[in-house]
């Protein structure tokens with residue numbers, strides 16, 4: 596399952612970044628998922644819960660997923676447009692554009708600790 600490997604890669608990243616002691620104090624992981632990334636936030640939640648059930652290492656950590664909008668920057672006028680309904684067109688000059696600046700990413704935005 597696609598989402599399980601994403602959960603694993605998130606956890607691997609955090610385990611490389613933080614000491615085990617710090618991970619014990621972790622209470623929240625904030626993730627940004629672009630609407631074009633093919634990641635379904637609900638499935639990611641399910642995969643996380645399935646991987647880390649009660650009693651396991653990350654069970655005390657809450658996963659927060661924010662879905663980010665698709666944005667393009669126009670090559671002609673540099674205007675940034677938020678894309679609705681997959682209409683990849685500048686809202687200012689109406690030039691079609693595929694110059695994505697947001698919407699494909701999956702990133703760890705913030706990690707929260709209980710100090």
Ligand SMILES: [Zn+2]
Nearest residue numbers: 669672685688
């Ligand atoms: Zn434009």
